[in-house]
Amino acid sequence: DPERVAARGDTFSALTSVARALAPERQLLGLLRRYLREEKARLRDLTRFYEKVLSLHEDSTTPVGNPLLAFTLIKRLQSDWRNVVHSLEASENIRALKDGYEKVEQDLPAFEDLEGAARALMRLQDVYMLNVKGLARGVFQRVTGSAITDLYSPKRLFSLTGDDCFQVGKVAYDMGDYYHAIPWLEEAVSLFRGSYGEWKTEDEASLEDALDHLAFACFQAGNVSCALSLSREFLLYSPDNKRIARNVLKYERLLAESPNQVVAEAVIQRPNIPHLQTRDTYEGLCQTLGSQPTLYQIPSLYCSYEINSNPYLLLQPIQKEVLHLEPYIALYHDFVSDSEAQKIRELAEPWLQRSVVASGEKQLQVEYRISKSAWLKDTVDPMLVTLNHRIAALTGLDVRPPYAEYLQVVNYGIGGHYEPHFDHATSPNSPLYRMKSGNRVATFMIYLSSVEAGGATAFIYANLSVPVVKNAALFWWNLHRSGEGDSDTLHAGCPVLVGNKWVANKWIHEYGQEFRRPCSSSPED
């Protein structure tokens, strides 16, 4: 059963898996509802007993003279109270709750999911320059200087608690990433301060925990005075904590030794990811989504109906928008219908597995590609054969196996993305050559969904970002006519800010296309 193949700790990497996690939570809600009902009944009965005995005591004439009352007093003290105090009902109720929890426990997200989801929030914060304070209040705003841009306006505001923010900060803190830990822990401290004394059962952390972590993060970031004032605040709440008291002394000594630390607030850098030198361009392209020039206004680019002297296309032309010439990138509008897109998602869904990337000869799960994907053989459904014919008609290329790969269907996760990469092999050992049909000469990528915000396809060197257009397909050549990889095709799937993004890739290989895309010895072609 493919539904059960999904490994634990792999919920965050595809939005369909996240949606599936709603089911165990509904079960838990049912369990808690039942527990509350039983406990309310139990407390009602206890209250009844309490009020009955109390009313006897509040009677001005203590009626021990009445033998009936005298008897019941003796009975209560000999038996009733024992039965009340030793009642097993409370533990039976909690046992039923715990047993029910244990039954669903193996279906619940693991700690890796919490980490993955927290890193997703930090990624969105970075790439879209979102403000943590805003995120915690439920708004998706970019704040640059005095300008505030709403990147997405939710219909209903959903805000985070102090404990929510603490958990995000803690994930960064545990990775030694104080750049991200600090704003999230600051938000946690501020929210915990606002609700001090209101203990919540579900919370893992308290104001003290947040102060403790934030103080250390500030210290690590070189801000001793901030570490000192937070530690002093901590001692107001827990004056007996020896470790924090020692830290206060240490910070005071450090500040006395080099008082300029008081003013010199260290600015810590966002951790740099070495494989991403193109990061600034990439993030810029992800952010400018929607502000691209109207491309067909550029004379060399145009919109047309693709006929390709193909009878199929004559009957049902598809609108083509050429987005870029070198490298050649074109968008085919309404390449699939809504029902075809839905069908492809449904066919793939049970087979989705964490996406991997080629690294030398190996396939690895990596932070820079967060999605799940599935390969759909053409034999899975006749509709896939129809789709191949349509791709062949539009591109003029041979997409029969082994000249093209099976359809790869991708579903992105929370903040899911695919950082700048090439689709073609850049190393002779690449697993891509196992098909023995050469390199990936072209990519045909279909958008199977829309998204609410984010998720554009960004071409780094072509300086182009294509917003997700549901049912459209994006085509580009990965190789020059010489067979050389075109390094200008470096591209990425921007993090999905809001929504459930699905795409499907058809990778077309070099062999089989010799007469369809004649080669050339000029490296520019």
Ligand SMILES: O=C(O)CCC(=O)C(=O)O
């Ligand atoms: O999702 C996107 O927009 C790009 C996906 C991509 O580049 C890929 O899957 O290779």
Ligand SMILES: [Fe+2]
């Ligand atoms: Fe790609």
